[in-house]
Amino acid sequence: MQAELGHLLRDKLKDSCDRNADRAVRRAYRLVLLGAPGVGKGTQAELLMERFGACHLSTGDIFRAARNRPAAELAPGMVTALEFMRRGELVPDDIVVRVVSECTEQLTCPHGFLLDGFPRTVAQAEALKGILARHALRLDAVLDYELPREQILRRISGRRLCSRCGISYHVESRRPKVSGFCDNCGGTVIQRDDDRPEAVLVRLETYACQTAPLISYYRKEGILVTVECGETPEETFARSLVGLRSLAGE
Ligand code: AMP
Numbered sequence: 001m002q003a004e005l006g007h008l009l010r011d012k013l014k015d016s017c018d019r020n021a022d023r024a025v026r027r028a029y030r031l032v033l034l035g036a037p038g039v040g041k042g043t044q045a046e047l048l049m050e051r052f053g054a055c056h057l058s059t060g061d062i063f064r065a066a067r068n069r070p071a072a073e074l075a076p077g078m079v080t081a082l083e084f085m086r087r088g089e090l091v092p093d094d095i096v097v098r099v100v101s102e103c104t105e106q107l108t109c110p111h112g113f114l115l116d117g118f119p120r121t122v123a124q125a126e127a128l129k130g131i132l133a134r135h136a137l138r139l140d141a142v143l144d145y146e147l148p149r150e151q152i153l154r155r156i157s158g159r160r161l162c163s164r165c166g167i168s169y170h171v172e173s174r175r176p177k178v179s180g181f182c183d184n185c186g187g188t189v190i191q192r193d194d195d196r197p198e199a200v201l202v203r204l205e206t207y208a209c210q211t212a213p214l215i216s217y218y219r220k221e222g223i224l225v226t227v228e229c230g231e232t233p234e235e236t237f238a239r240s241l242v243g244l245r246s247l248a249g250e
Contacts, residue, residue, distance in 0.1 A: 028112035035145030088199030
């Protein structure tokens with residue numbers, strides 16, 4: 001399964017890194033993006049990627065890419081993973097950790113990386129520490145995006161994404177120029193299965209129980225940056241940069 005997974009997004013991720021490398025600032029940031037589903041981590045990842053030239057690694061994107069492949073081509077572990085995902089539950093730690101440890105190219109990207117949706121449990125955070133240590137690397141910061149629950153629900157219910165390149169849209173605030181089709185690649189713009197209301201409630205509950213403990217975990221490590229989401233992605237991005245600078249004592 002590892003080889004299969006590793007190839008799923010490798011080309012896409014490498015392209016994004018190469019495309020941004022010339023714009024990279026000198027500092028290579030190795031960041032985790034934390035926050036409940038719907039706070040806009042994917043959009044912040046796009047903005048941070050543009051700014052730093054870092055590689056974006058989203059475990060959710062990896063599972064979604066696997067879902068678009070014929071079931072017969074998937075390893076049994078991945079079939080199990082997709083069942084968890086469809087219900088809005090977390091995929092078991094061992095499967096996710098194997099997927100991430102396989103993404104060496106992104107983790108060792110010279111411009112840094114942005115981990116979006118990983119780690120999601122304390123066990124995954126511990127595993128990440130081990131994976132990075134094997135490459136003589138460590139995290140620089142964890143950006144924790146905060147947004148009130150009612151705004152999260154509004155954002156998720158209107159959220160759409162391109163079924164081909166994964167760019168996100170919103171029915172109110174970020175519509176594609178041609179309705180139903182992606183501005184970037186022309187792919188079909190769809191609603192995610194797990195953005196359906198019943199799956200969303202499970203995901204928010206799962207976040208509160210299993211992922212929120214990472215906030216104190218990383219606070220204790222001294223690398224937590226809390227970012228209150230602003231009205232626009234750009235405002236949130238500006239706050240992220242301020243937080244990163246302040247953590248670095250600049
Ligand atoms: P996301 O796009 O990050 O919201 O992820 C979509 C779904 O993929 C989640 O609801 C989980 O089912 C699964 N998933 C993604 N990342 C992880 C992870 N780190 N641990 C467990 N499950 C994950």
